[in-house]
Every structure is written in C-alpha cells, then in structure tokens.
Amino acid sequence: MKFERLALIGCGLMGGSFALALRQAGLVQHITGFSASEKTRQRALELGVIDQACNSVTEAVQGADLVLLAVPVGAMHSSFAALRDTLSPKALLMDVGSTKCDVIAAAQAALGERLNCLVPAHPIAGKEVAGIEHAEGTLYQDRRTILTPLPQNSIRHIQTASEVWTAIGSHVSHMTPEAHDATFAAVSHLPHLLTFAAVNALTAQPQGAAFLEMAGPGFRDFSRIAASDASVWRDILSANRSEVLTQMAHFRAALDQFENTLKQGDTAALQQLIQQASDVRSAWTLQAGNACNKASED
Amino acid sequence: MKFERLALIGCGLMGGSFALALRQAGLVQHITGFSASEKTRQRALELGVIDQACNSVTEAVQGADLVLLAVPVGAMHSSFAALRDTLSPKALLMDVGSTKCDVIAAAQAALGERLNCLVPAHPIAGKEVAGIEHAEGTLYQDRRTILTPLPQNSIRHIQTASEVWTAIGSHVSHMTPEAHDATFAAVSHLPHLLTFAAVNALTAQPQGAAFLEMAGPGFRDFSRIAASDASVWRDILSANRSEVLTQMAHFRAALDQFENTLKQGDTAALQQLIQQASDVRSAWTLQAGNACNKASED
Structure with a gap:
C-alpha cells in the first residue's frame, strides 16, 4: 500500500x-x-x-x-x-x-x-x-x-x-455509525456536558470562586475535560444531539435515584447505589488502543 | 509543643x-x-x-x-x-x-x-x-x-x-463548619455523586459494558472518583445531605440550560455555556496545599 x-x-x-x-x-x-x-x-x-x-x-x-x-x-x-x-x-x-x-x-x-x-x-x-x-x-x-x-x-x-x-x-x-454515536454519547459526549454543567453550577453561585479555591485532586481529574474547546464541543453536542439527550435521560434517572435515597434517608439503598458504581469503575480499565499520554478531546 | x-x-x-x-x-x-x-x-x-x-x-x-x-x-x-x-x-x-x-x-x-x-x-x-x-x-x-x-x-x-x-x-x-460543609459539598461531594450516577446510568443500559469498552482517557479521569469506598461515601453524603441537595439543585439548573439549548438547537447559546465552563476550568489550578500525588478520597 x-x-x-x-x-x-x-x-x-x-x-x-x-x-x-x-x-x-x-x-x-x-x-x-x-x-x-x-x-x-x-x-x-x-x-x-x-x-x-x-x-x-x-x-x-x-x-x-x-x-x-x-x-x-x-x-x-x-x-x-x-x-x-x-x-x-x-x-x-x-x-x-x-x-x-x-x-x-x-x-x-x-x-x-x-x-x-x-x-x-x-x-x-x-x-x-x-x-x-x-x-x-x-x-x-x-x-x-x-x-x-x-x-x-x-x-x-x-x-x-x-x-x-x-x-x-x-x-x-x-x-455501525449508529453504534458509534450512541457509544460516544455515553462515554464521552455526556461526560463532557456533565462537567461543563458542574463548572457552570459552581460559577453561578456567589461563593463559587471561594469553593473552587478549596477544590482538590478529585475535582481536578473530574473536571479536566471541562476545559475543552467550546466550538469543537458545540459542534459535537449539536451533531449528536439525539443520542446525547438519550444519555442525559439515563443519567437523570440515575441521579433521581440518588436524590430520592438521600431525601428519604435510606442509607442502605444509598450505599448499594454507590457500591454498584464503585464496583463497575474499579473493575474498568482503559483498553489497549484507547490509551494516550496526552489529554484527548474525545 | x-x-x-x-x-x-x-x-x-x-x-x-x-x-x-x-x-x-x-x-x-x-x-x-x-x-x-x-x-x-x-x-x-x-x-x-x-x-x-x-x-x-x-x-x-x-x-x-x-x-x-x-x-x-x-x-x-x-x-x-x-x-x-x-x-x-x-x-x-x-x-x-x-x-x-x-x-x-x-x-x-x-x-x-x-x-x-x-x-x-x-x-x-x-x-x-x-x-x-x-x-x-x-x-x-x-x-x-x-x-x-x-x-x-x-x-x-x-x-x-x-x-x-x-x-x-x-x-x-x-x-466555619457551615462554610466547610457547603464548600466540600460543591467541590467534592456532589462531583462524587455525579460520577456514581454517571457510571450507574451506563450500567443500567443493555449496551453499558460495550460502551465502557470504548471509553478513553477523558472518561478515565472523569470517573476515577467513582471507584471510591461505598460505606465512606454513604456516610459523607448522608451526613452532608442538606448541602449536597443544595448543590444538586444548582447542578440541575445548569444541566437544564444545556438541555434546553440542545433541544432548541440554539448553537450560539450552547457555545456560550461551554465557553464559560471552559474559561473557568482553564484558569483554575490546584492550590498549594490541596495537591497530592496519590488519589484523595476527598
């Protein structure tokens, strides 16, 4: 070739x-x-x-x-x-x-x-x-x-x-193109959107700047992708809007579960929800071929 | 001493x-x-x-x-x-x-x-x-x-x-104890909860495992804190429930803004929302004293 x-x-x-x-x-x-x-x-x-x-x-x-x-x-x-x-x-x-x-x-x-x-x-x-x-x-x-x-x-x-x-x-x-767009809405596009929203939620509060001063390494890693290029991500989120909205609905359902257990003071259910996430994330590792040394926009 | x-x-x-x-x-x-x-x-x-x-x-x-x-x-x-x-x-x-x-x-x-x-x-x-x-x-x-x-x-x-x-x-x-709990609800407790919910939202879908296989370094950093200890975080989220719920409300308001601009196809407003987050996160750096080499639970 x-x-x-x-x-x-x-x-x-x-x-x-x-x-x-x-x-x-x-x-x-x-x-x-x-x-x-x-x-x-x-x-x-x-x-x-x-x-x-x-x-x-x-x-x-x-x-x-x-x-x-x-x-x-x-x-x-x-x-x-x-x-x-x-x-x-x-x-x-x-x-x-x-x-x-x-x-x-x-x-x-x-x-x-x-x-x-x-x-x-x-x-x-x-x-x-x-x-x-x-x-x-x-x-x-x-x-x-x-x-x-x-x-x-x-x-x-x-x-x-x-x-x-x-x-x-x-x-x-x-x-398939459909599977591609669904997959990346789930593991990349929605996570980006969530961190954009999380940072904006902080900024919207009068104490936002003071809060950010105390943020540690957990926040640093969580929010790294929020620094991404705005025009690139406007295009990605717009182009994949339907899948992103689908993933947002799944996320909202999961968030509602947390909110409900917190409001009800159901600590056993809360622990179970966290355990489920913790087990999945602990078992997950970056697949060969997905790795990179530099920060990816994707 | x-x-x-x-x-x-x-x-x-x-x-x-x-x-x-x-x-x-x-x-x-x-x-x-x-x-x-x-x-x-x-x-x-x-x-x-x-x-x-x-x-x-x-x-x-x-x-x-x-x-x-x-x-x-x-x-x-x-x-x-x-x-x-x-x-x-x-x-x-x-x-x-x-x-x-x-x-x-x-x-x-x-x-x-x-x-x-x-x-x-x-x-x-x-x-x-x-x-x-x-x-x-x-x-x-x-x-x-x-x-x-x-x-x-x-x-x-x-x-x-x-x-x-x-x-x-x-x-x-x-x-003050109140400022402490409000601050860490904002920069630590809510981010943990968001990643727990994001991982659970993936797991709840039949294609969740397939999605996770394709996840890259952005997802890796974003979700690292989701691997945290379930009983520790049950206690933290329960103990700080009121501040966590307050932060969740701020987050939902920010998320709604994204959802609305996406649904309306308002790309200019979408770009502005992303730009705001990107500017804040790009300007943010970990303060001396918050840094650590190892992953913090906080």
Missing part, C-alpha cells in the same frame, strides 16, 4: 498529524493541502507538512488517490460538495469527525456517485492544544481509530482504510 | 498515618491505640504505629494529652460518649471527618463539659486503599487541613491544633 497523492482538506492538528505520520511511514509521495485560511496552508507548507498549498478543494483533490477531510463538523457538507466533481472514483476518502451519522448524512446529500469513496473514520486522539503548529506524526500511535463503513464501500476501500490507520500505529475497530 | 501521650481512637489509614507522622516528628512520647477490631489494634502494635493496644476507648484515653478520633462518621457519637468521662480537661481532642456540622452536633450531644476540648479537623488527604497496612507518616505532607474551631475552644487549643498539623507538613486553613 502506497499512495501517490494525498490531499489534505483542513490543515490543523488532526490533518497535519495524519500527513506527517503517512510521510514518516513512507506511504505517500506527494501531499497537497487546502485550508480555508491562507495563512494556515502557507504555514503547513513551511513546516513541511504538505508539499503544495492549494487555493481550492478542487485543486487539492485533483489526481489524489487518498483524501483526508479534517475540517470542523460544520464544514463537512460544503467540503463534500466542493470535491465531488473532481474526486477520482478510485480514491479513498476519509474524514476524522467525532460524530458519524451527521457526517454520513452530509455525504449522502453532497457526494452523489462518489459516496462509495467515503470510509468514515474517527481516530480517538487529540491534544489540549489545536493547530498545525502542534501536529506530530505520532499523534495516532497506540490510539484507537473507529471506522464506520458504508454499504456502498468496496471491500478494497475498507481494507485500505484499515491498513492506513494500522500503518501509522492506530488500533482499528469497526462499528 | 510535645505530647506525653497520644490516644488513637480508630487505627486505620488516617489515624495510623497521624501517629506515624507525630512519632517521626518527635512530637510524642507514648501512643495508645483502640480499634473496634482487636485484629486491627494488634496489627497496629506489630507495625509499631502504637505502643500499647487498649481494650476500650476509656483505657486508651486515660492520661492522654492528645486524642485523635479517626473513626467512621457513623461511630463519632458513641466514641464521644465513651471518652467523655475519662478525657482530661486539658487534653486536645481532634477528629478527621470529611464533614463537620454533623461531627459537631454529635459532640454537642455526647461530649458534655468536654466540648471545649474538641477542635474539629478535616485533613484533605487519603488513598485509594484503606487500612493500617497502608498508613504512612508522610500522608499529610503538603496537604491542606481545615480546622473548624468551636466558640468553646480556648485560643491555646486552637493554636496547638494548628501547630500539630503544621508540624507534620500540612497547610492549615480555618473555616
């Missing part, structure tokens, strides 16, 4: 790291890049992340046998529309979005006959800092990447997508 | 570590110990944490000029009642409970004329493992200890209490 021409649409942390990883693995001959910001694409060129900065999606995608769409979720539809007429029928197209059903819906609406080129991907990787300056070829090493193939995909395309991520050190899993 | 006789009531992680720290600092000549479990007090003797294992609270407290009550919150009242008639009027008595108003209420009910001996204390320290085997003299180093003095306390008693904790490396703060 070797690519002649990678087109990078979106030259940020995720896209830039993918390009560097592919180059370092010797998997690509030439890399074109497009970014909505001219400054960003010039910087990507200066940093050697891309070989050629292009002025349009069309120009970047021309002749590419591999296209990575690493743009905010909100820019997916217009990117699909822009590359549709230029994309080679044999090219492999992947995105790196944190939600999948909405990306696929955008592709179905905008990609036309080229829908079969898209193998949707979600690498569970990130950093607390964004931008091309922070891109590194090792970002996807020892991380999990989830592919949610489409019925339209050829076996060859799915196989190649899997090989690309594996070649840059990622552990590949396959899921 | 040097004590002739420390009586340790409760020979677990917290009490044992206090005894070791005092001994290592050369602040105490003789240490008596009582534990409800005979096995535990014998083990404390074998480990050199105490010099003398006593068969009753009365025997342990006899002649002590310093008494540390390191028993579960539920055993405070009976311990106060047991030591009341033997406690020297000059002795300094401290507890290490995570909640303060309830401990003080128990003392008011059971300590009688000796109420003035009690300087309530809450060292913000702990480990994920409990028991005398894990006691260590450095447990309180670089941690914060909060004292909530009583109007009945003499200046000398408060001063001595402060000096003891400072001598074993702790950073001492004073608060």
Whole structure:
C-alpha cells in the first residue's frame, strides 16, 4: 500500500498529524493541502507538512488517490460538495469527525456517485492544544481509530482504510455509525456536558470562586475535560444531539435515584447505589488502543 | 509543643498515618491505640504505629494529652460518649471527618463539659486503599487541613491544633463548619455523586459494558472518583445531605440550560455555556496545599 497523492482538506492538528505520520511511514509521495485560511496552508507548507498549498478543494483533490477531510463538523457538507466533481472514483476518502451519522448524512446529500469513496473514520486522539503548529506524526500511535463503513464501500476501500490507520500505529475497530454515536454519547459526549454543567453550577453561585479555591485532586481529574474547546464541543453536542439527550435521560434517572435515597434517608439503598458504581469503575480499565499520554478531546 | 501521650481512637489509614507522622516528628512520647477490631489494634502494635493496644476507648484515653478520633462518621457519637468521662480537661481532642456540622452536633450531644476540648479537623488527604497496612507518616505532607474551631475552644487549643498539623507538613486553613460543609459539598461531594450516577446510568443500559469498552482517557479521569469506598461515601453524603441537595439543585439548573439549548438547537447559546465552563476550568489550578500525588478520597 502506497499512495501517490494525498490531499489534505483542513490543515490543523488532526490533518497535519495524519500527513506527517503517512510521510514518516513512507506511504505517500506527494501531499497537497487546502485550508480555508491562507495563512494556515502557507504555514503547513513551511513546516513541511504538505508539499503544495492549494487555493481550492478542487485543486487539492485533483489526481489524489487518498483524501483526508479534517475540517470542523460544520464544514463537512460544503467540503463534500466542493470535491465531488473532481474526486477520482478510485480514491479513498476519509474524514476524522467525532460524530458519524451527521457526517454520513452530509455525504449522502453532497457526494452523489462518489459516496462509495467515503470510509468514515474517527481516530480517538487529540491534544489540549489545536493547530498545525502542534501536529506530530505520532499523534495516532497506540490510539484507537473507529471506522464506520458504508454499504456502498468496496471491500478494497475498507481494507485500505484499515491498513492506513494500522500503518501509522492506530488500533482499528469497526462499528455501525449508529453504534458509534450512541457509544460516544455515553462515554464521552455526556461526560463532557456533565462537567461543563458542574463548572457552570459552581460559577453561578456567589461563593463559587471561594469553593473552587478549596477544590482538590478529585475535582481536578473530574473536571479536566471541562476545559475543552467550546466550538469543537458545540459542534459535537449539536451533531449528536439525539443520542446525547438519550444519555442525559439515563443519567437523570440515575441521579433521581440518588436524590430520592438521600431525601428519604435510606442509607442502605444509598450505599448499594454507590457500591454498584464503585464496583463497575474499579473493575474498568482503559483498553489497549484507547490509551494516550496526552489529554484527548474525545 | 510535645505530647506525653497520644490516644488513637480508630487505627486505620488516617489515624495510623497521624501517629506515624507525630512519632517521626518527635512530637510524642507514648501512643495508645483502640480499634473496634482487636485484629486491627494488634496489627497496629506489630507495625509499631502504637505502643500499647487498649481494650476500650476509656483505657486508651486515660492520661492522654492528645486524642485523635479517626473513626467512621457513623461511630463519632458513641466514641464521644465513651471518652467523655475519662478525657482530661486539658487534653486536645481532634477528629478527621470529611464533614463537620454533623461531627459537631454529635459532640454537642455526647461530649458534655468536654466540648471545649474538641477542635474539629478535616485533613484533605487519603488513598485509594484503606487500612493500617497502608498508613504512612508522610500522608499529610503538603496537604491542606481545615480546622473548624468551636466558640468553646480556648485560643491555646486552637493554636496547638494548628501547630500539630503544621508540624507534620500540612497547610492549615480555618473555616466555619457551615462554610466547610457547603464548600466540600460543591467541590467534592456532589462531583462524587455525579460520577456514581454517571457510571450507574451506563450500567443500567443493555449496551453499558460495550460502551465502557470504548471509553478513553477523558472518561478515565472523569470517573476515577467513582471507584471510591461505598460505606465512606454513604456516610459523607448522608451526613452532608442538606448541602449536597443544595448543590444538586444548582447542578440541575445548569444541566437544564444545556438541555434546553440542545433541544432548541440554539448553537450560539450552547457555545456560550461551554465557553464559560471552559474559561473557568482553564484558569483554575490546584492550590498549594490541596495537591497530592496519590488519589484523595476527598
């Protein structure tokens, strides 16, 4: 597996790291890049992340046998529309979005006959800092990447997508888009929302700042993900709204149980609820491939 | 400041570590110990944490000029009642409970004329493992200890209490019992409850186990405190029930805001809510004295 021409649409942390990883693995001959910001694409060129900065999606995608769409979720539809007429029928197209059903819906609406080129991907990787300056070829090493193939995909395309991520050190899993979005609503999107709400609940109180001064390491770890990027998480929560609301309903039911036992002073039931959580969390360990050294946005 | 006789009531992680720290600092000549479990007090003797294992609270407290009550919150009242008639009027008595108003209420009910001996204390320290085997003299180093003095306390008693904790490396703060309980409901007790509920919400779903397999480092940090000891947290949440319920109401209001913006598809308002949380959490840092290397139960 070797690519002649990678087109990078979106030259940020995720896209830039993918390009560097592919180059370092010797998997690509030439890399074109497009970014909505001219400054960003010039910087990507200066940093050697891309070989050629292009002025349009069309120009970047021309002749590419591999296209990575690493743009905010909100820019997916217009990117699909822009590359549709230029994309080679044999090219492999992947995105790196944190939600999948909405990306696929955008592709179905905008990609036309080229829908079969898209193998949707979600690498569970990130950093607390964004931008091309922070891109590194090792970002996807020892991380999990989830592919949610489409019925339209050829076996060859799915196989190649899997090989690309594996070649840059990622552990590949396959899921349906629906299972992906339900899973990450449960283990990532809702937890983020809960910590946003917990921090806002503190700030809303006059003594909030005094409270925060006394917070210890338990709060530090609990709330780390509340420092995440607001526009990224606006998009993720909006895109996966239905699943997030479903998970919120499950959470509210569990919270109600705690509130009821507290109000009733039923300490035996309270202990049982805590024990159940404590047993599950104590037995849980981070799966190989989900681990990372740096803080993930996911 | 040097004590002739420390009586340790409760020979677990917290009490044992206090005894070791005092001994290592050369602040105490003789240490008596009582534990409800005979096995535990014998083990404390074998480990050199105490010099003398006593068969009753009365025997342990006899002649002590310093008494540390390191028993579960539920055993405070009976311990106060047991030591009341033997406690020297000059002795300094401290507890290490995570909640303060309830401990003080128990003392008011059971300590009688000796109420003035009690300087309530809450060292913000702990480990994920409990028991005398894990006691260590450095447990309180670089941690914060909060004292909530009583109007009945003499200046000398408060001063001595402060000096003891400072001598074993702790950073001492004073608060009212009410402010203490409100603060820790906000930054510790509610966050624990939220993670218990979040884990239970996952477990309640048929796909819960599959969801958990895909959870990453964000979830790992967020949910770490959900692995806490169930009986300890039953007691803390029960003892501080009113403040915890108040904080839960603040949290629900913040959660409702997120739910409403999501349901209305108001992405601008959603981004603003996230930005507010992200700004506060990004600017927050663990205060000196709250830090610890090991996981705290608080």
